[in-house]
Amino acid sequence: xxxxxxxxxxxxxxxxxxxxxxxxxxxxxxxxxxxxxxxxxxxxxxxxxxxxxxxxxxxxxxxxxxxxxxxxxxxxxxxxxxxxxxxxxxxxxxxxxxxxxxxxxxxxxxxxxxxxxxxxxxxxxxxxxxxxxxxxxxxxxxxxxxxxxxxxxxxxxxxxxxxxxxxxxxxxxxxxxxxxxxxxxxxxxxxxxxxxxxxxxxxxxxxxxxxxxxxxxxxxxxxxxxxxxxxxxxxxxxxxxxxxxxxxxxxxxxxxxxxxxxxxxxxxxxxxxxxxxxxxxxxxxxxxxxxxxxxxxxxxxxxxxxxxxxxxxxxxxxxxxxxxxxxxxxxxxxxxxxxxxxxxxxxxxxxxxxxxxxxxxxxxxxxxxxxxxxxxxxxxxxxxxxxxxxxxxxxxxxxxxxxxxxxxxxxxxxxxxxxxxxxxxxxxxxxxxxxxxxxxxxxxxxxxxxxxxxxxxxxxxxxxxxxxxx
Amino acid sequence: xxxxxxxxxxxxxxxxxxxxxxxxxxxxxxxxxxxxxxxxxxxxxxxxxxxxxxxxxxxxxxxxxxxxxxxxxxxxxxxxxxxxxxxxxxxxxxxxxxxxxxxxxxxxxxxxxxxxxxxxxxxxxxxxxxxxxxxxxxxxxxxxxxxxxxxxxxxxxxxxxxxxxxxxxxxxxxxxxxxxxxxxxxxxxxxxxxxxxxxxxxxxxxxxxxxxxxxxxxxxxxxxxxxxxxxxxxxxxxxxxxxxxxxxxxxxxxxxxxxxxxxxxxxxxxxxxxxxxxxxxxxxxxxxxxxxxxxxxxxxxxxxxxxxxxxxxxxxxxxxxxxxxxxxxxxxxxxxxxxx
Numbered sequence: 001x002x003x004x005x006x007x008x009x010x011x012x013x014x015x016x017x018x019x020x021x022x023x024x025x026x027x028x029x030x031x032x033x034x035x036x037x038x039x040x041x042x043x044x045x046x047x048x049x050x051x052x053x054x055x056x057x058x059x060x061x062x063x064x065x066x067x068x069x070x071x072x073x074x075x076x077x078x079x080x081x082x083x084x085x086x087x088x089x090x091x092x093x094x095x096x097x098x099x100x101x102x103x104x105x106x107x108x109x110x111x112x113x114x115x116x117x118x119x120x121x122x123x124x125x126x127x128x129x130x131x132x133x134x135x136x137x138x139x140x141x142x143x144x145x146x147x148x149x150x151x152x153x154x155x156x157x158x159x160x161x162x163x164x165x166x167x168x169x170x171x172x173x174x175x176x177x178x179x180x181x182x183x184x185x186x187x188x189x190x191x192x193x194x195x196x197x198x199x200x201x202x203x204x205x206x207x208x209x210x211x212x213x214x215x216x217x218x219x220x221x222x223x224x225x226x227x228x229x230x231x232x233x234x235x236x237x238x239x240x241x242x243x244x245x246x247x248x249x250x251x252x253x254x255x256x257x258x259x260x261x262x263x264x265x266x267x268x269x270x271x272x273x274x275x276x277x278x279x280x281x282x283x284x285x286x287x288x289x290x291x292x293x294x295x296x297x298x299x300x301x302x303x304x305x306x307x308x309x310x311x312x313x314x315x316x317x318x319x320x321x322x323x324x325x326x327x328x329x330x331x332x333x334x335x336x337x338x339x340x341x342x343x344x345x346x347x348x349x350x351x352x353x354x355x356x357x358x359x360x361x362x363x364x365x366x367x368x369x370x371x372x373x374x375x376x377x378x379x380x381x382x383x384x385x386x387x388x389x390x391x392x393x394x395x396x397x398x399x400x401x402x403x404x405x406x407x408x409x410x411x412x413x414x415x416x417x418x419x420x421x422x423x424x425x426x427x428x429x430x431x432x433x434x435x436x437x438x439x440x441x442x443x444x445x446x447x448x449x450x451x452x453x454x455x456x457x458x459x460x461x462x463x464x465x466x467x468x469x470x
Numbered sequence: 471x472x473x474x475x476x477x478x479x480x481x482x483x484x485x486x487x488x489x490x491x492x493x494x495x496x497x498x499x500x501x502x503x504x505x506x507x508x509x510x511x512x513x514x515x516x517x518x519x520x521x522x523x524x525x526x527x528x529x530x531x532x533x534x535x536x537x538x539x540x541x542x543x544x545x546x547x548x549x550x551x552x553x554x555x556x557x558x559x560x561x562x563x564x565x566x567x568x569x570x571x572x573x574x575x576x577x578x579x580x581x582x583x584x585x586x587x588x589x590x591x592x593x594x595x596x597x598x599x600x601x602x603x604x605x606x607x608x609x610x611x612x613x614x615x616x617x618x619x620x621x622x623x624x625x626x627x628x629x630x631x632x633x634x635x636x637x638x639x640x641x642x643x644x645x646x647x648x649x650x651x652x653x654x655x656x657x658x659x660x661x662x663x664x665x666x667x668x669x670x671x672x673x674x675x676x677x678x679x680x681x682x683x684x685x686x687x688x689x690x691x692x693x694x695x696x697x698x699x700x701x702x703x704x705x706x707x708x709x710x711x712x713x714x715x716x717x718x719x720x721x722x723x724x725x726x727x728x729x730x731x732x733x734x735x736x737x738x739x740x741x742x743x744x745x746x747x748x749x750x751x752x753x754x755x756x757x758x759x760x761x762x763x764x765x766x767x768x769x770x771x772x773x774x775x776x777x778x779x780x781x782x783x784x785x786x787x788x789x790x791x792x793x794x795x796x797x798x799x800x801x802x803x804x805x806x807x808x809x810x
Binding site: 157175326 | 541549554761
């Protein structure tokens with residue numbers, strides 16, 4: 001932090017991150033509550049349209065927004081800032097939306113039912129529901145902040161001077177890897193400083209029990225005279241965040257030939273992306289659970305160091321992390337790993353394992369310890385306690401962490417771009433490299449497939465999950 | 471729960487098997503690993519044709535100028551101690567020189583390089599140029615006047631109407647470095663100063679510059695010929711002008727592709743065969759007739775009517791080695807100029 005420019009970079013980065021995370025958490029959490037708790041029509045299509053942008057790598061909505069806004073603002077920093085905020089909101093809005101809905105689903109309905117005897121429904125939400133899901137809001141704020149301050153594509157396209165852009169410039173124009181890493185350190189320190197109080201706060205909230213098998217089914221809060229204005233607001237959000245930036249892409253792709261070509265050029269890459277993401281997310285969920293369990297039950301001391309390391313890796317620019325991994329794994333005896341898909345899986349785990357360990361830990365900390373202790377008193381072994389108490393009670397948390405990890409692995413570009421083994425590129429890289437002078441309808445079809453395929457994949461998994469429910 | 475776990479396990483297993491199949495390299499199967507920064511749309515068919523002709527399997531890592539070619543350049547530098555690539559097909563020769571200076575390349579004088587003009591290849595055989603792009607002016611047709619020189623960026627009549635890609639990256643850096651050679655230090659610094667004074671806008675890439683001009687948001691820009699050609703083929707109202715073609719003009723900066731062998735390549739023989747193939751007249755003809763319409767460097771290669779043969783162009787006379795050296799020198803200046 002020697003020069004005025006570096007302070008300016010830090011200021012811009014923080015201002016951008018805080019603005020986006022504040023707005024995204026406010027809007028996403030509000031929308032989550034409305035969609036989960038209220039009698040709004042067309043809930044499913046609205047929710048789907050709002051979730052869709054998260055499946056795309058950030059550069060696609062960013063390019064769409066550039067097309068919409070045009071170049072007239074090109075030298076204006078404030079316009080660049082507003083453009084970046086709008087675009088990052090578009091990309092990360094689904095994070096608080098999803099997390100708030102997930103936490104709402106976990107609230108014990110008996111608390112709300114008891115409160116409903118005294119208060120009207122709206123007061124119940126204000127006094128009971130919102131305080132109970134507050135950890136989810138804070139987690140959303142933190143995640144969106146980390147994602148926003150670390151994003152390179154959007155501020156670069158909107159000419160906003162922030163740390164990731166500077167780091168990328170040093171990395172790509174000067175090939176100065178060490179300085180690129182050094183430039184990301186101030187933000188990493190700030191992220192770690194935010195993480196510590198957040199963890200302490202979340203730990204304090206651990207006394208709130210989960211619904212423990214009671215399904216939180218909302219009857220649908222009557223919004224009264226606010227129903228149609230709120231519905232209009234959600235329609236507007238859906239229009240701004242989905243139809244406006246992505247409608248153009250879908251419209252461009254509307255020809256059979258485009259899809260035929262997209263499938264022949266990118267079908268294998270989509271399958272590979274599904275595989276990489278599925279495999280990585282599953283490993284992360286497994287180890288994330290073990291770490292979270294060990295932390296929750298304080299099996300080993302100082303386990304929070306693991307969180308700090310994972311957070312550090314997550315906060316690093318993807319390309320710096322990739323080059324670090326190359327340095328580590330491109331050796332004579334580890335060539336098998338480096339030359340195979342495992343290097344991508346390792347990359348994803350290094351970058352996104354923080355999601356699974358944090359979310360599952362948060363979930364486990366909400367489960368009353370008394371259940372595990374009771375089983376232990378009766379001599380039940382730890383493996384059985386994990387399999388028959390902790391895993392069933394935290395399955396929603398595990399599933400949520402798995403889904404979030406899957407999505408982030410599926411859409412990743414900057415980490416895998418310098419890392420993928422020859423001939424094994426995922427779909428985001430394939431789309432990116434084909435975009436240069438490729439047929440626009442084919443690229444549009446490839447983008448549409450990139451949005452739709454993981455959605456269908458989730459639906460399939462959901463169906464498999466649903467079968468066993470009575 | 472058990473059922474769910476079983477389903478997840480089964481999916482993992484299927485994916486794992488699918489992921490592992492055909493990844494094992496049979497000892498008899500010949501393979502070449504090539505890193506490519508020429509656009510995938512144009513390079514992939516060439517590499518496929520190489521496989522069909524020779525039976526040597528090509529494993530490629532593609533990059534794009536939009537990503538500032540960071541993928542392969544940084545990867546090659548990072549892999550220096552244990553190289554994975556056999557060949558690098560670069561979309562310009564300047565960064566080939568950077569790699570040579572970093573000790574990443576090994577010389578190979580392909581027999582097919584003999585008929586390529588001396589100025590487009592390294593005298594020691596570290597890299598060889600083929601199929602070139604030109605740095606051209608893309609102009610929106612609604613403009614009444616047409617710029618003819620890169621010095622038109624400084625003309626008051628074009629104030630605020632022109633755009634140029636970020637000079638820290640891609641072929642724009644090479645072009646600016648070439649200007650430092652032909653105009654001299656002072657002339658080039660004055661040119662950069664003039665760009666600012668004449669409110670020339672900065673885009674993130676040549677592709678974006680071409681799009682801005684195609685949409686009429688700016689009157690003209692300096693881009694690579696394939697960027698201009700692709701917008702013309704898409705039907706945008708733009709035309710391409712080779713700049714500085716008059717007698718005393720600077721000439722048009724030519725950016726050949728460059729191919730090079732990596733030092734310590736795991737498959738050097740296959741790598742050399744791929745280099746021979748890329749330097750053949752047949753590949754130059756294919757690239758000339760493809761959508762990028764690149765200019766062949768071999769004499770006597772059949773070309774489409776709209777391509778100007780290299781011998782008919784007034785070419786900016788520069789030594790690419792000097793340009794590369796200058797490029798590394800001026801990067802801090804360009805960064806400062808960009809306000810970064």
